[in-house]
Amino acid sequence: MAVFGGMTLTNKGLVLQGKAQAGAQLNYTRVAVGDGSLSGQSVPALNGLISLKKNLPIARLRPQPPNKAVIGATLSNADITTGFYFREIGVFAQDPDVGEILYAYANAGVTADYIAAGGGSDIIEKAIDCVVIVGIAANITASIDNSLVFALQSDLDNIAATDSVTPSKTGTLTALLSSLFTLIKGITGKPNVLTAPAISLEATKAHVDDTTRHIAAAERAVWNDRSGYAVTTGTAAALAASVTPAPAALSAGLRVGIKTHVATTGAVTLNLNSLGAKPIKKPNGNNPLLALGGVYTVVYDGSVFILQGEGGEYGTAVAADVLEGTTIGTESGVVPGTLPNLADQDVGGYISTAGSGYLGVVANSDENGVVGKITDSTTIICNDASLIPANFLAGKTVLGMAGIATSEPTVGAAAGDIVASKAATVNGNRIVGTLADKDMGAVAEPAVNAVFSSVLYVRIPKGAYRTVTGSGYPEVKLTTAQLLAAENNFNAAVLKAGITAFGVTGVYAGQQMVSGSGSGNLSGLMTVTNLPFTPKMIILDCDDSKVVRATYVAGGSTYGNGYYQIASQGTSKALLTAWTITANGFSLKTDTRANNPFTYYAWG
Template structure:
């Protein structure tokens, strides 16, 4: 922005932004200058009135008198005259030397350099023209330029000529106000007219101090003026830092934000990587894109080259599209030039002539280049179904499936077998390389499914052939069924006929461990075992306890087993039920008692609250010699570890063991004990069936 030569007023050019602060600053400077001029004009000491001017103009010539012409006396002559004593004679003054010298004519002179600061009176009011310009403040004013306003100095010799109401010749610091142009109303009381408009001839120390204050005021105004930060109208310029994908710059003055239209020319410090960004003064990374809004690919912004961008939306877009592309000479028609990322490139791609090409058994090569005339190739009819898929012949894309590529073991569409002769597999339609196989599923074609003397489609059988009579491997008894394990193999002869027989030994037939002489009636033969059991007796059991309302703590006999013998087998059921009414605890238990009164609990239970439970035991077997009593119950809480009695409420030990001290040889009474039966609930137990003992 330019400024005026005198007052430094700012003059915006056509491309500059007009700032109201600049206009106000210009008005303040003018206001101060005009006020100083008004004050000077109103000073009656420094100026004469019109009447005084008329009187002076009416006086005689003001020319200095000479030896031949009358006129005004010169100041020197007047001084000399006043110094002559009345009646004095002509006197020849002697010469002097030292600080003050004189010549034969009596004229004295002060030797150069002898006067120092202490010799000068503080009120001397030495004329401005007499000052040494090399030492005093503002002394070198005539050598200064307009730019020196920032230092508080004001040029004089460089001031241009001024015309109009206030005039001044070029290079002079003396300004003349045209008489009559300024009246009192023109001058503001606070105008503070710039002292540079006042002539410097005869300036006193007081006036010199005033002038220094005026220039200091100008300096203060300039120092107080804030810089203009407008990167929209005055785009910035900077060389980047950072890497090729995240450029950074630091601007002075620093912007407060990156506004819409923010302009900047950057010179990348390194060629860009993909999707570069620019971060200005740490205000955040903004994507750099071309004029179309497309992010730059790698290598588009070259190191050391200038690129100008504008903020548009969320991106920095290039100010102009410019040349772009990665074409090389061989990509461009010969003789033509194109602008690329690498600069202008002249093409070398030759121009060729077209023609007709007739397909044949041999290759026909057309030279590389650009063809300005058509190339005609005669059509060749090719059935697509006869061309392998993925292969194109004369423009026809094949549709024949490549079965070998699909599956090295291609499943057959269908299969059939001629019994005892051949197996036929139909492959899917398509092309086969000769290394593929057509397969069909045969999950049962296993060696273990084929007798050892047979081979089916290359699979040799491993299943053993069994004879007409085959012995069982093992047998087992679960209390209800006998399980016979036979050897693996084929139980038919090679012709597919025959009914094999499984042979069990007597020991295998006795899978149930209870098939022993002691458990078989005397004289009876079972699976090689001759019975030795001599029956003692048997009895029918049909007993039950009272139901609801039975007294608490009651013992109820169900049946008795006489003393003697080795065993007792109760065949029937033993049932018990228990229920609560929500008010009292209910309990019922199954005991056996020996002749000494020792009780052994076989089973029982109790409940509290509204709960009901019923359990049935399928009789029991008592082996007096082994001191074991076992049952056949299959309820949820039984376990073989206690002879199938419930493990929760029993005194019976492992495998039905009867506790020591209990006499199994004497009479045994089986009781039901009702622990509690109050309120509307009920508890009961019943025994029904036959008991055999011996």
């Protein structure tokens, strides 16, 4: 078998291939075979075959990614008169500038196959594929004689089609036929593409167009929205129902009738054919009250079921606003009225508040001895023998009745006896009072004078002083400021601490004294704390086999505060540390021994 070892581009082939890279058309013209041997020739420099025996037309051309092309031809010995060795092969192409050139060349050398002459017992037909470099040329063509095209074995192997392959754009005959088979199976509904359908397309078309057997889309919508009917199950808060035929889904406009197996009292849902629980609402959005055994129609609006035939607006009236013996519709249902019907009832009259001008009535009563009646015309009639014009002042009208009284018995009162801004009738005449009104017992700028230490005198102006709290004589109130203004010596400093008199709280605490004992520390420092005051005077005695006394007086002399005395020696010495006075104690240090006991007296 001949071994060519691949094809080599000639120099002219390289030039043409470069032109093709630049966009020129790469057009292959023929394939040639010969029996020439290489004897030192340069293959790239060749312009043709060494010994041409036969030109072969191109039968096929296909790309071989990424940068090659396959040029196919068929070598037959049918028209060969003299046999030869098939040793060399060349591919020719058309150069747009110089004409036809040898594009690529290959030589099998000593491995050449012998091609016998035709007409004998050897019939030879070889399919030859020449693989050449084309680079990235985009426009590659060849003149192909279709009469010479034949299928390769691999093409024949792939030509079988099946109706089980999913259609795809693979560009092969297998894919095309498989797509057609799948399409036919989808149309016929049969498992095999060769199985005849139960009905032809023409018969199917006629059946679809038959409006006697099939309703129109609008008619179907009406049919789907018809009212189903079912008795509910579930609980009062979560009803369930199943209608036949069952709707595929809840859609707006779906209408259904239900008979409730239980009464509902609040929020309630309906789960229709297990499509999901949806609330049932009145048209106004309120929860309905469904009675036991009640039959209702509901329409789904896309989110809730709306109860039909109910849901009108209600007012604000309650049972107490409706007469006994009548009823009123509410969101909670029909409610009986509780308002008493007082028509044709006896009533008693009374003045609800003296001077207010209101006349009250009490049903079934003879309040204050006045008996009246409520008539069926809603008129209240009250009878009182004293309700006559003579009992009302002239010029005044009471309940539509004009008074005629002009005088009263003599009482001897004058304007000065009547509190100012008030009026009274004296002998039938109206008199306005002039007596000063000292309401609340207040005294404006009273004259105050403490004549004796035990008596406080207060002089008040003339007027009417009305008792406000307590009983007996009127009260005269003095402010703390007025009291202090009357007596300068009355102040907080002269009152005992914690005592309050006339609104003044005392702060005088008096002289305080505390005594105690203790021990000094290792260095002789003596300290006292927790006194209830800041000490102003201190006497401290300690016993160190001698009497030692130290004294402190706030603001005292140097000797009193900075020294201590040794009684047994009659001498004075300076303190090792000065007195330290704190808010509640003190400390000092002498030359006494460590832990020396001491006693003290402190005044604040």
